[in-house]
Amino acid sequence: MASCPNCYKPMHAQTLDVQLTSHAVDVDACPDCRLLWFDQWESTRLAPRAVLTLFQFIGGATGQSPTPLASRFNCMRCQNALEFTRDRQRTTAFTYWRCSLGHGRLISFNQFLREKNFIRAPSPAELARLRETVKQISCSQCGAPIDLAADSGCSHCGAPIALVDPEGVAKAIRELNSPRSDAQVTGADATRQALSDAQIEALFDRERMRERADHNDLLVVGMRAVSALVGAFLLSR
Numbered sequence: 369m370a371s372c373p374n375c376y377k378p379m380h381a382q383t384l385d386v387q388l389t390s391h392a393v394d395v396d397a398c399p400d401c402r403l404l405w406f407d408q409w410e411s412t413r414l415a416p417r418a419v420l421t422l423f424q425f426i427g428g429a430t431g432q433s434p435t436p437l438a439s440r441f442n443c444m445r446c447q448n449a450l451e452f453t454r455d456r457q458r459t460t461a462f463t464y465w466r467c468s469l470g471h472g473r474l475i476s477f478n479q480f481l482r483e484k485n486f487i488r489a490p491s492p493a494e495l496a497r498l499r500e501t502v503k504q505i506s507c508s509q510c511g512a513p514i515d516l517a518a519d520s521g522c523s524h525c526g527a528p529i530a531l532v533d534p535e536g537v538a539k540a541i542r543e544l545n546s547p548r549s550d551a552q553v554t555g556a557d558a559t560r561q562a563l564s565d566a567q568i569e570a571l572f573d574r575e576r577m578r579e580r581a582d583h584n585d586l587l588v589v590g591m592r593a594v595s596a597l598v599g600a601f602l603l604s605r
């Protein structure tokens with residue numbers, strides 16, 4: 369069994385379909401460290417259903433406090449040092465660590481969500497409302513506290529504040545359907561609205577804010593709410 373390159377505990381294996389082929393691919397995940405390992409196959413080639421299945425997995429598996437990440441990792445196959453890599457798909461920039469011998473790549477949950485356009489910065493209106501109600505949140509990358517009144521990102525690791533992007537998730541759900549009909553395009557608006565409502569409701573849930581005043585990871589809260597709906601969509605298609 370594969371062990372996590374950060375905490376060395378056994379990783380959870382997820383079997384997913386790869387696009388353009390009938391291949392299934394194993395993706396290893398460590399929810400504690402919020403890391404994914406892709407063997408050979410790049411995450412850019414995952415079919416929409418596989419991407420949404422991973423989204424749902426991340427939403428359900430992510431705990432409240434991330435294990436801090438080391439600055440260097442070794443390949444799970446050859447033990448060589450992984451190379452830190454900056455990549456770009458269309459206008460989206462993201463980072464990961466890859467084996468120079470092509471054994472695979474290690475990517476954080478956050479960077480995977482970024483690559484798939486599943487997260488975005490809060491709008492000015494959302495940020496104003498968050499400053500009023502939540503005040504302090506915790507960084508979804510390193511767990512450090514972020515004071516919303518003073519900071520617009522994590523002063524410890526530099527990660528920006530991120531929320532689930534209902535637009536991006538609705539687009540992936542739309543791609544499950546082919547060919548597209550007018551009814552499905554109208555349905556996509558309803559899907560986006562439902563995802564957006566689920567996130568807003570979770571973010572501004574007064575009970576949750578009272579319980580977790582010192583530990584508010586907005587991305588985890590939003591992911592949990594939205595991924596429950598994504599699971600329902602996957603079952604219905």
Ligand SMILES: [Zn+2]
Pocket residue numbers: 372373374375376377398400401402435
């Ligand atoms: Zn780990």
Ligand SMILES: [Zn+2]
Pocket residue numbers: 443444445446447448467468469470471472
């Ligand atoms: Zn390797």
Ligand SMILES: [Zn+2]
Pocket residue numbers: 507508509510511512522523524525526527
């Ligand atoms: Zn941080």
